[in-house]
Amino acid sequence: MTETIAPYSVAPGVDAALAAYSAPATLGFGIVPAPVMFSAEYRDGAWQPGELLPFGPISIMPNSRTVQFAESIFEGMKAYRARPAPPHLFRPLVNCARFAASAARIGMPAVPEALFLQGIKALVSACADVVPDREGASLYLRPILFSTDPGYSVANSNAYRYMVLASPSDPYSSGPMRARIERDDVRAARGGVGFAKTGGNYAAAMRATSRAVQEGYGVALWLDPVERRLIDEFSGMNMFAVIDGELHTPLLTDSILKGVTRDSVITLAHSQGLVVHERPIAIDELLTDIAIGRCTEVIATGTAAIVTSVSELGDADGRIYRLSESLVSDGLRSALLAIQTREGPDSFGWTMDIDD
Ligand SMILES: Cc1ncc(COP(=O)(O)O)c(C=O)c1O
CATH class of the missing domain: 3.30.470.10 (Aminotransferase class 4, branched-chain amino acid transferase, N-terminal domain)
Known part of the structure; x- marks a missing residue:
């Protein structure tokens, strides 16, 4: 009530x-x-x-x-x-x-x-x-x-x-993003506050973001705080990958923010007939999938970025993993923007008038 x-x-x-x-x-x-x-x-x-x-x-x-x-x-x-x-x-x-x-x-x-x-x-x-x-x-x-x-x-x-x-x-962004994999710092601990939007989370992420920016990247890609093996999320955005034509996104944990856009994209993807897997994704597995061409897109989602494709993942050892497609990302972005701006039908009842 x-x-x-x-x-x-x-x-x-x-x-x-x-x-x-x-x-x-x-x-x-x-x-x-x-x-x-x-x-x-x-x-x-x-x-x-x-x-x-x-x-x-x-x-x-x-x-x-x-x-x-x-x-x-x-x-x-x-x-x-x-x-x-x-x-x-x-x-x-x-x-x-x-x-x-x-x-x-x-x-x-x-x-x-x-x-x-x-x-x-x-x-x-x-x-x-x-x-x-x-x-x-x-x-x-x-x-x-x-x-x-x-x-x-x-x-x-x-x-x-x-x-x-x-x-x-x-x-927020005029084109595809480049992300640097953060192998050293962690932004949030198990049992900590990563799932919450508290000021301190973001302070913990600043050094890595500055490092990424100094090296010519737009954002950091965070790994899990325990083993630094599983992908958590980007600074300020959730992460998706298109692998064998299906959408994969890290299963939510207490070190990942439950993005409104992430949730909207999962619902939209289902409605477009795309298969979506919410599961732990190991960074090394993703890099191999990019290298052998199974992973064709990496996507960042967030209120600011909406749905933005990632064109490069840079690793600490200097290796760069390039992605050239954005078909799924572009489709999801325009479908979501059409609802957000009310240019298309609001099939899920997601928008609200300010005099409601
Ligand atoms: C750490 C983090 N992850 C993910 C997101 C994406 O969340 P949303 O889609 O609700 O903007 C944000 C932005 O709020 C964020 O700060």
């Missing part, structure tokens, strides 16, 4: 901030902030009414547990717009459930579904004219929950803030 929540207020300056916004010619992905943001505080055991504010700095104590211990979680999702229709959302309740699962893992209070949606819808509705409608463009939405309580003891806080930020964005 959805809880009832207090209406949100609109702070002075919101209308002026919206009126002053003018879109730059190039947006990039997640770079340009939308002119307004949503904020609600949790204190004394209860969520306080939310507020729409002009986008800008917030103050936080340097000894807050967010700053000290990364007591923070986030989500990533998108609103799409095909003018003149108002913007709409894609599977926001799945993001909401994952936000709650991430909060539970860190011991933070869940943001009630009604408040989660209120923040998203208030922001998207205020920013309706900010949502770009070029092909593949969207309003990227970043719900965050973080502690505002000071403290050096490793214990949960009593005060939190839920915010929703947004960025009008171009498509």
